[in-house]
Amino acid sequence: METVIANARLRRSSGVWHIGIRDGRIRAVSRDPIPGRQVIHADGGLLTPGLVETHLHLEKALTADRISWNEQRPTGHEYRRFQEQITAPLKRGYTHDDIVQRALQVARMASAAGTTTMRAQCEVDEDLQLKAIEALLDVRERVQPFLTLQIIAFPPGDIMGAPDVVGLLRRAMELGADGIGGLPELYPENGEPYLDLLFRTAAEYGGVVDLHVDQPRDERLFSFPLMVTKARQYGLEGKVTGAHSNSLAFQPRDQVLPVLEQMRETGVHLACLPYGFVEERIKVPKAMGIAVSLINDNVRDPWQRGGSADLVQIAMIYARTSAVRSDGDLEAAFDMISEDGARSLGLSDYGIREGAWADLVLFRAESVQHVICHHVRPALVFKAGTIVAQEGRCLL
Numbered sequence: 001m002e003t004v005i006a007n008a009r010l011r012r013s014s015g016v017w018h019i020g021i022r023d024g025r026i027r028a029v030s031r032d033p034i035p036g037r038q039v040i041h042a043d044g045g046l047l048t049p050g051l052v053e054t055h056l057h058l059e060k061a062l063t064a065d066r067i068s069w070n071e072q073r074p075t076g077h078e079y080r081r082f083q084e085q086i087t088a089p090l091k092r093g094y095t096h097d098d099i100v101q102r103a104l105q106v107a108r109m110a111s112a113a114g115t116t117t118m119r120a121q122c123e124v125d126e127d128l129q130l131k132a133i134e135a136l137l138d139v140r141e142r143v144q145p146f147l148t149l150q151i152i153a154f155p156p157g158d159i160m161g162a163p164d165v166v167g168l169l170r171r172a173m174e175l176g177a178d179g180i181g182g183l184p185e186l187y188p189e190n191g192e193p194y195l196d197l198l199f200r201t202a203a204e205y206g207g208v209v210d211l212h213v214d215q216p217r218d219e220r221l222f223s224f225p226l227m228v229t230k231a232r233q234y235g236l237e238g239k240v241t242g243a244h245s246n247s248l249a250f251q252p253r254d255q256v257l258p259v260l261e262q263m264r265e266t267g268v269h270l271a272c273l274p275y276g277f278v279e280e281r282i283k284v285p286k287a288m289g290i291a292v293s294l295i296n297d298n299v300r301d302p303w304q305r306g307g308s309a310d311l312v313q314i315a316m317i318y319a320r321t322s323a324v325r326s327d328g329d330l331e332a333a334f335d336m337i338s339e340d341g342a343r344s345l346g347l348s349d350y351g352i353r354e355g356a357w358a359d360l361v362l363f364r365a366e367s368v369q370h371v372i373c374h375h376v377r378p379a380l381v382f383k384a385g386t387i388v389a390q391e392g393r394c395l396l
């Protein structure tokens with residue numbers, strides 16, 4: 001075997017295991033020692049699959065120091081308008097190289113924290129045109145040795161009266177974007193033509209749909225029933241994700257549960273920040289079998305002043321703020337930064353089993369409960385069998 005990771009604990013099993021890796025993939029998972037050219041001694045540390053970030057605004061990350069933080073920020077519907085006003089001049093100052101350098105830095109931060117796959121939200125509008133998409137397509141090539149990057153072309157504004165932006169979305173898909181984003185709350189009265197446009201465009205190019213869904217605390221917003229219908233209509237079952245969705249907390253329970261059931265059946269996934277309405281957005285959907293991922297969303301930008309693209313930190317915030325203490329609840333929290341994310345992103349060959357990609361994280365810890373509660377940093381991160389990060393530092 002090219003590489004062997006010896007004496008590693010695995011989730012949901014007792015004792016230690018030996019993992020054999022060749023040509024980037026796991027070839028053996030054995031109780032017995034495996035001979036190898038390079039043997040890495042895990043010494044009873046916990047080996048998990050690589051962490052999966054399903055939602056991060058990569059092109060605007062690390063811009064928080066370019067704006068003033070003196071003003072009070074409004075809430076609700078006003079918050080988005082205020083934020084867009086702050087972000088607009090920033091976006092006009094972006095250059096290709098500026099976006100590339102910031103995105104590379106965040107990709108390395110994520111890798112150091114154990115992330116091996118990330119889906120980036122990337123804005124496309126009349127001001128930016130395809131500048132950010134083109135920059136992140138460059139970044140995708142450059143980070144490929146340590147991070148698989150998916151790119152969602154996200155139009156943050158009205159596109160129904162903006163055929164140029166629709167043309168830009170189509171061009172983004174032709175250039176290699178993985179899917180289409182959107183913001184159904186822009187059309188609270190009649191969202192169907194908007195969703196038709198997004199789903200049709202994604203389906204035409206074989207892409208996914210990944211939307212910011214119903215963020216204001218407003219019971220009139222509830223886009224998931226229509227998203228389920230459109231996923232089925234356009235053959236996008238399993239390829240649709242909705243982020244945030246505070247509105248799940250504002251619908252009568254007897255109306256939400258059947259919709260969640262349809263989401264599970266259709267493969268409409270959820271991506272959630274770890275705070276706010278966790279019962280309705282995270283705990284209940286996860287218990288029903290929906291793929292729910294915990295996300296960083298924004299990292300040091302006008303929307304979120306802090307952050308370090310660290311998913312274990314996000315899981316810890318979730319645990320500390322949401323009464324997540326039992327072994328089972330902490331297992332579920334770890335699922336939501338790993339396996340559920342992999343399901344949401346349609347990753348094939350994920351996990352610790354023969355034939356899977358050797359995207360792995362070794363923690364000096366006995367369990368995922370220990371990793372989350374003590375915010376343990378990865379000792380080693382492997383991408384396709386190669387060590388890409390060590391002791392909290394990306395090596396590439």
Ligand SMILES: [Zn+2]
Binds near residue numbers: 055057121212243297
């Ligand atoms: Zn977002």
